[in-house]
Amino acid sequence: KAGVTQTPRYLIKTRGQQVTLSCSPISGHRSVSWYQQTPGQGLQFLFEYFSETQRNKGNFPGRFSGRQFSNSRSEMNVSTLELGDSALYLCASSLFLADYGYTFGSGTRLTVV
Amino acid sequence: GQQLNQSPQSMFIQEGEDVSMNCTSSSIFNTWLWYKQDPGEGPVLLIALYKAGELTSNGRLTAQFGITRKDSFLNISASIPSDVGIYFCAGPTYGGATNKLIFGTGTLLAVQP
Numbered sequence: 001k002a003g004v005t006q007t008p009r010y011l012i013k014t015r016g017q018q019v020t021l022s023c024s025p026i027s028g029h030r031s032v033s034w035y036q037q038t039p040g041q042g043l044q045f046l047f048e049y050f051s052e053t054q055r056n057k058g059n060f061p062g063r064f065s066g067r068q069f070s071n072s073r074s075e076m077n078v079s080t081l082e083l084g085d086s087a088l089y090l091c092a093s094s095l096f097l098a099d100y101g102y103t104f105g106s107g108t109r110l111t112v113v
Numbered sequence: 114g115q116q117l118n119q120s121p122q123s124m125f126i127q128e129g130e131d132v133s134m135n136c137t138s139s140s141i142f143n144t145w146l147w148y149k150q151d152p153g154e155g156p157v158l159l160i161a162l163y164k165a166g167e168l169t170s171n172g173r174l175t176a177q178f179g180i181t182r183k184d185s186f187l188n189i190s191a192s193i194p195s196d197v198g199i200y201f202c203a204g205p206t207y208g209g210a211t212n213k214l215i216f217g218t219g220t221l222l223a224v225q226p
Binding site for chain 1: 144146153154155156157158161201203205207211212213214215216217218219
């Protein structure tokens with residue numbers, strides 16, 4: 001069965017721009033979580049979506065937002081990009097809300113210049 | 114906030130050697146998870162532990178849930194080159210709308226053939 005698909009794999013953006021990342025979960029998985037991974041801060045939780053609603057949120061500024069569609073696919077958006085937003089953004093899907101038997105995607109590598 | 118500290122930070126070993134790494138927390142966890150991340154990929158779940166004192170194996174990997182619930186250990190026996198990667202411990206935290214998985218700082222494993 002297909003895994004978690006994240007697109008695009010790589011992205012280069014300029015400071016001040018905005019970006020949208022996409023995640024297609026494993027078929028049947030209803031929860032999608034997003035994580036930011038950087039060398040300095042490690043893996044940090046951004047948010048979790050379940051049944052098209054944000055259920056849990058990490059400690060990130062409002063420039064980071066997301067949504068989930070009726071087919072469980074999710075997008076995250078970062079507005080007014082800063083250099084510090086350069087990171088690997090990982091999406092993870094699971095069957096249920098707060099079900100930590102995650103399957104991660106390969107991530108989107110975002111570079112802000 | 115809660116932190117998970119992993120040690121060692123990195124390990125450079127010869128193929129065939131056994132490996133031990135651990136994860137400690139100042140807070141109690143009711144679940145411990147161990148993930149492996151290959152370069153350019155998302156983390157993959159290796160072992161999940163749900164009960165204090167539990168010892169669980171997955172092939173050459175063995176993990177233990179510490180009796181104090183503040184630590185966990187991962188052992189890899191007879192290492193092979195494909196064991197190379199970053200190993201993360203993780204534990205879920207619960208708090209209103211901030212349920213999330215916290216990840217450790219990671220242990221980088223390099224295996225010399």
